[in-house]
Amino acid sequence: MTTRTIDLSVTIEDNMPAHKLFQRPVLTTHLSHESSKALGLGIEGDPMTFQTNFIAMLDHVGTHVDAFRHVSPTGASVDEMPLDMFFGKAICLDLRHIPDLGDITVADMEAAEAKSGVAVDRHIxxxxxxxxxxxYPSLDAVWKNPLLTVEATRWLYERGSMMHGVEGPSTDKPTDDRFAQHRLCRELGISHWEWLVNLDALLGKREVQFFGVPLKFKGGSGSPVRAFALVDD
Incomplete structure (x- = not known):
């Protein structure tokens, strides 16, 4: 048996699509190998040149995790949340029949769980x-993601699932400003990753090990993550 690493993160790029309420990120070269020559570093015949980049972005752009602070003024910030919330045993449910702006229901979750062959039991x-x-990368990626219904979210919680992850910028539809799913997560004390990619590579793999660990931003409402899964073949 061999173990493979599946990258589940979107590449962070300058001006990439972001949630409808959020500014797109800015990434540009700060110092290049060419411009850093003027600093005169290194030794004669072997200059030490380098590159640094300037990055300006919100903590909810690209593949990211929501801290409890994101939806609650009294919630824990990302640096205060237990680190072990952000990795662990996971299953991936096949919901590819859900249309754009569709609803992911309890019936959808139960059918996908049965198809996976693994019962949700404290899994991510x-x-x-x-x-x-x-x-992706068209703007439809911002305006057409489906909704994880509050009933389906409560179904996860009742099975001990404290963290879940979705494709696209949100667990709530962009056409509905009530944010019912986020409000229920606030009530239940659970959270999620958004804008995961390559999840189809996990289908049929039963249980995998998932990692989506945030940066330790003081007071952070969330954080970009490098999400990945370990899969046994």
Whole structure:
């Protein structure tokens, strides 16, 4: 048996699509190998040149995790949350039949759970809808993601799942400003990753090990993550 690493993160790029309420990121070269020559570092015949980049972005752009602070003024910030919330045993549910702006229901979750062959039991649950592959990097990726219903969210919570992950910029539809799913997560004390990619590579793999660990931003409402899974073949 061999173990493979599956990258589940979107590449962070200058001006990449972001949630409808959020500014797109800015990435540009700060010092290049060419411009750093003027600093005169290194030794004669072997100059030490280098590159540094300037990055300006919100903590909810690209593949990221929501801290409790994101939806609650009294919630824990990302640096205060237990580190072990951000990795662990996971299953990926096949929900590729869910259309753009569709609803992921309890019936959908139960059918996908049965198909996976693994009962949700305190797992991180990843929801593969095929949404990213259909739309990214067009602006449809911002305006057409499906909704994880409050009933389906409570279904996860009742099975001990404290963290889940979705494709696209949000667990709530962009056409609905009530943010019912986020408000329920606030009530239940659970959270999620957004804008995961390549989840189809996890389908049929039963249980995997998932990692989506945030940067330790003081007071952070969330954080970009390098999400990945370890899969046994």
């Amino acid at each position: 649950v990843l929801l593969c809808t095929g949404f990213h592959a259909r739309h």
